[in-house]
Amino acid sequence: MAMxxxxxxxxxxGGLRAxxxxxxxxxxxxxxxxIGPNGAGKTTVFNLLTGVYKPSEGIIKxxxxxxxxxxxxxxxxxxIARTFQNIRLFQKLTVxxxxxVGLHNHKKYSTIAGILRLPSYYKVEKEMNEEALExxxxxxxxxxxxxxxxxxxxxxxxxxEIARALATKPxxxxxxEPAAGMNPNETQELMDTIAFVRKHFDMxxxxxxxxxxxxxxxxxxxxxxxxxxxxxQGKTSEVLNNPEVIKAYLGE
Amino acid sequence: MKKIKISKELQNKLITCGIVVVFFLIxxxxxxxxxxxxxxxxxxxxxxxxxxxxxxxxxxxxILGELSLGHAGFMCVGAFTSAFFxxxxxxxAPNFNSGLRFFxxxxxxTAFAGLFGILIGIPVLRLKGDYLAIVTLAFGxxxxxxxxxxxxxxxxxxxxxxxxxxxxVEMDETGEFLIKGPQGITGTPNDSxxxxxxxxxxxxxxxxxxxxxxxxxxxxxxxxxxxxxxESVGINVTKYKLLAFTVSAAMAGTAxxxxxxxxxxxxxxxxxxxYNMSIMILVFVVLGGIGSIRGSMIAxxxxxxxxxWLRELQDYRMLIYAIVLILMMLFNWAPKCIEWRExxxxxxxxxxxxxxxxxGI
Numbered sequence: 001m002a003m004x005x006x007x008x009x010x011x012x013x014g015g016l017r018a019x020x021x022x023x024x025x026x027x028x029x030x031x032x033x034x035i036g037p038n039g040a041g042k043t044t045v046f047n048l049l050t051g052v053y054k055p056s057e058g059i060i061k062x063x064x065x066x067x068x069x070x071x072x073x074x075x076x077x078x079x080i081a082r083t084f085q086n087i088r089l090f091q092k093l094t095v096x097x098x099x100x101v102g103l104h105n106h107k108k109y110s111t112i113a114g115i116l117r118l119p120s121y122y123k124v125e126k127e128m129n130e131e132a133l134e135x136x137x138x139x140x141x142x143x144x145x146x147x148x149x150x151x152x153x154x155x156x157x158x159x160x161e162i163a164r165a166l167a168t169k170p171x172x173x174x175x176x177e178p179a180a181g182m183n184p185n186e187t188q189e190l191m192d193t194i195a196f197v198r199k200h201f202d203m204x205x206x207x208x209x210x211x212x213x214x215x216x217x218x219x220x221x222x223x224x225x226x227x228x229x230x231x232x233q234g235k236t237s238e239v240l241n242n243p244e245v246i247k248a249y250l251g252e
Numbered sequence: 253m254k255k256i257k258i259s260k261e262l263q264n265k266l267i268t269c270g271i272v273v274v275f276f277l278i279x280x281x282x283x284x285x286x287x288x289x290x291x292x293x294x295x296x297x298x299x300x301x302x303x304x305x306x307x308x309x310x311x312x313x314x315i316l317g318e319l320s321l322g323h324a325g326f327m328c329v330g331a332f333t334s335a336f337f338x339x340x341x342x343x344x345a346p347n348f349n350s351g352l353r354f355f356x357x358x359x360x361x362t363a364f365a366g367l368f369g370i371l372i373g374i375p376v377l378r379l380k381g382d383y384l385a386i387v388t389l390a391f392g393x394x395x396x397x398x399x400x401x402x403x404x405x406x407x408x409x410x411x412x413x414x415x416x417x418x419x420x421v422e423m424d425e426t427g428e429f430l431i432k433g434p435q436g437i438t439g440t441p442n443d444s445x446x447x448x449x450x451x452x453x454x455x456x457x458x459x460x461x462x463x464x465x466x467x468x469x470x471x472x473x474x475x476x477x478x479x480x481x482x483e484s485v486g487i488n489v490t491k492y493k494l495l496a497f498t499v500s501a502a503m504a505g506t507a508x509x510x511x512x513x514x515x516x517x518x519x520x521x522x523x524x525x526x527y528n529m530s531i532m533i534l535v536f537v538v539l540g541g542i543g544s545i546r547g548s549m550i551a552x553x554x555x556x557x558x559x560x561w562l563r564e565l566q567d568y569r570m571l572i573y574a575i576v577l578i579l580m581m582l583f584n585w586a587p588k589c590i591e592w593r594e595x596x597x598x599x600x601x602x603x604x605x606x607x608x609x610x611x612g613i
Contacts, residue, residue, distance in 0.1 A: 050484060076486035088481035090474045092543075101474045104467065105486045111495065114466025115459050121466065128467075168485050 001064050003028040003204040004049075004172055009058030011048060018044045019228045022058070026172075026221075031198055032206045033219030033236065037248055040225040042208045043085060046174050050082050051075040063171055077105060079171035083161040083178060085208075091150040095141055095160055098149050099132040102167025107131070132167065138200065139163045139193065155186040159193065166201060173197070175207035179214050187211060191218050216240060224248065265461050268546045269454060275553075276450045283446075291560060297514045299553055300449025301507045304456050306536035306552035307545050308503030311460055313534065314543030315469065316496040317476030318377070319385040322392030323504050324529035326365045328520055330505025331512035332399050334361030335437045338513065339430050342441060343406060354443035358452075358509050365505020368395070369498040377493045392530055399520035404431045436519035437512075444513040452510060453549075456503050460545060463499065472496045539580045551580070 002025045009022040019041045026032045034042050047053045049060060051072040060068045067078050081102075090098050107128045109120045136142040139159040144152060149160060158178055165173060178194070179187045191214055197203055209215050215222065215236070222239040224231040226248045232239050239245060279296060282288040305327060312320045334357040341353050372391050379387055403414040407427030414420035418432055431437050463469050471492045474482040483489055512518045522528060532555075540551030558576060562569040583589050 052480075072483045073486050073488055076484060082484055084481065084484075088478045088484075090477035090481065092477055093470065093473055097470055097473075100467075101470050101482070101487070102485045104471055107467075109467060111463065111466070111468040114468050115462045117462060124467075164485060 001028075002026060002061075003030070003063055004206070005059075005061040006049075007059045007061075009045070009048060009055055009060065011044065011053055011056045017228055019048065019055075019225075022225075022228075022230060024223055024230075024233075026204060026206060028204055029198070029202060030204055031194070031218055031220050032204075033215045033222045034206060034208045034225065035210070035215060035222060036225035036231070041228040042225055043176060044228075045225070046082060046176055046208065049075075049174060050080055076168055076170075079169075080174060081165035081168045081170035081172075082174035083158075083165055083176055085176040085180060087154075087157050087161055089149040089157055089161060089164070091148070093149060094146050095136065095149055095152065096129070096132050096145040098160055098164050099135055099167045100128050102164040103128050103131060104168075106167075106169055135163050135167055138196070155182060155189070158182070158190065162193070162197065166197065166203075171204060173203050173205045175205065175209075177208050177210065179209060179211045182211075184213075187214055190214070194218060212240070261465055264546075265458070268457060268461065268549070271546065271550070272450060272454055272457065276446075279446065291563075295556065295560060296446040297444050297449045297510060299556055300446070300453045301510045301514075302533070302536065302552040302556050303453050303549045304507040304510070305504055305533045306540065306548040307456060307460055308500045308507070309533045310537045310540075310543065310545055310548045311464075311496055311500040311503075313537050314541075314545075314548070315464055315476065316472055316493060316500075318493070318497075319381070319534075320388040320497075320500075321385050321527070321530045321534065322372070322388035322390070322395075323500075323533050324525045324527075325388075325392030325395035326368060326501040326504035327508035327511065327529070328392075328395050328399060328525035329368045330361035330365040330502075330508025331518060331525070332431070332437065332508075332520070333364040333505075334358065334509040335440045335512040335518045336404070336430055337361075338441055338443070339437055339439060340406065342439070343428060343430075350441060350443055353441070354448070354513060357443070357513065358506065361509035361512070362502045362505045365508065366498050366502030368505075369501025370494065373494045373497040373501070377490070377497060389527065389530070392525075393527065396520045396522070396525045399431070399436070399525075400434050402431050403429070403433050405429050434519065436517060438517045440512055440516055440518055442513060442516060444510050449510055452506055456506065457545065457549070459499075460503075464545070468492065468495065535577065539577065539584060541584055547584075 004024065004026040006022060006024045010020050011018050022045060034045065036042055044053065048055050051070055051074070054069045058068070059066060062078055062080060065078060067075050090101060093101065107124050109124045113120045133142055133145065136145055139162065141156060141160060141163065144156065149157065152160060162175070162178070179190055182190060194205065195218055198205055207219070219236050221234065222236050223233045224239060224245050231248055232242050232245050279288070283293070305323065309320065309323045312318055337360045338353060338357045341348055376384060376387050376391065401415050403418055403421045405412040405421040405423045405427050407423040412421045412423050412427070418429070471482070471487045474487055475489050475492055479489055536552040536555060537548045539555070540548035559569060559573055562572055565572065
């Protein structure tokens with residue numbers, strides 16, 4: 001069964017048809033790319049998937065379960081985690097705490113246990129620390145565990161955002177322009193990280209990207225959006241050679 | 253590495269509580285040796301009260317990151333509900349154990365303030381920033397004014413209410429007013445003491461510090477730093493906002509109980525429960541450092557003592573107070589000052605390290 005299945009998704013903002021008749025099927029374990037010129041509606045699709053916007057029509061199914069129009073928290077619990085185009089970390093928390101916030105719904109103790117420092121507090125906090133540090137190790141961030149998130153260099157902030165998203169134990173990971181603002185070296189490193197995450201966590205990944213090197217390097221399948229509509233869909237190499245796509249990107 | 257972190261957290265807590273305990277011991281010694289002026293003696297309970305108010309507001313402003321200007325309103329709820337209970341108990345059961353009575357009054361005051369926190373929080377926390385500040389300000393004023401029009405009497409046949417005038421409360425000759433409109437509640441037992449104040453302050457401190465350094469606190473701070481991201485990792489924003497707001501309100505209620513039982517007459521004036529009070533608490537929080545529990549506590553103590561110490565200067569008193577406020581603000585927030593402070597702490601640390609090495613500790 002497909003991990004993500006979207007049928008006839010659409011949303012209008014007033015008179016503007018931001019996304020129209022959007023269909024996509026992503027198999028489990030696939031690394032899928034969503035590309036398109038600026039303003040094509042890529043981030044809007046992400047926002048629809050994560051419940052930030054409610055779709056005007058269409059059905060979103062995650063692992064066979066209908067999640068259309070549910071609130072963001074429920075969708076996260078159902079198994080979709082995301083990163084943001086403009087990094088949204090918890091700036092005044094440490095790197096470790098950022099990941100521990102991600103573990104919020106998986107490692108639990110009550111507020112009272114926290115205030116009274118009951119045994120469950122120590123037990124769960126210990127488990128949380130261990131699990132968070134393990135995740136940080138994957139992203140080579142364990143040395144910075146006690147650094148404030150805002151003091152991390154840009155590339156590491158991106159990584160931390162992915163680590164935090166993975167801490168929520170998603171089935172599907174959405175990456176919104178993970179390579180934005182990175183130099184070629186950092187991009188290369190990011191590509192390796194994404195490939196590693198996919199293998200290590202057996203993750204299904206959907207990513208938005210402008211960096212064609214990254215897209216052609218790691219994505220297996222692509223969907224090209226233009227003016228809110230699907231322009232082309234299929235295997236990466238086929239899509240990137242499609243004259244329609246080249247026209248949309250480079251003009252006539 | 254993890255070991256260091258835990259001990260650091262514990263160290264912080266111990267320092268904060270240590271300051272309170274040392275302050276308590278100094279004051280107690282001064283009291284015993286008779287070196288404390290009557291003015292200072294009268295200030296001991298208010299000091300604890302202001303410190304509790306400051307740290308509780310810091311939970312809303314510093315940790316949750318929402319500006320609330322109605323904190324005095326919650327204090328008012330705590331003060332009136334607890335004083336009402338104490339007064340009622342004095343009439344119904346004059347021989348009741350005063351310690352237990354105060355304990356019950358404390359729970360009632362805190363619980364009611366918390367309840368009001370929930371009731372007001374539900375609509376108010378939908379707003380953000382300035383709008384939230386304005387609406388909390390309004391609610392604070394509403395609570396205060398509500399207390400001013402309330403008449404409640406008690407006689408053999410039970411309670412009598414009116415929101416009009418004392419004439420409309422129809423009691424027989426045995427009746428007595430519990431709340432008499434603008435005259436408030438008179439004859440509240442003076443159950444508060446410095447010791448109780450310090451104990452309550454310590455409890456409040458530990459509750460807030462423990463809460464902040466737990467799963468709950470992390471969720472609240474995540475909401476403060478980035479609401480959208482917090483939601484995207486599955487944090488129930490409404491729930492945690494309301495929780496922080498309610499705990500903050502309940503603790504303001506605790507301070508209110510302390511206040512009410514320190515005076516024999518409790519009236520809801522603009523001076524004690526109005527806008528000015530809310531702003532004053534906010535000044536403690538801002539000057540002590542938004543998000544710094546210890547700082548806001550210290551700021552509350554200094555800024556409460558200062559006007560009293562400067563009383564001899566009469567008219568110039570508020571002038572100097574204002575200058576101190578500005579200086580504290582610069583010291584805390586000016587970038588140059590922060591730089592200088594960091595340099596100094598680094599220097600002190602180096603010297604300290606040398607010292608410990610020499611001593612061979």
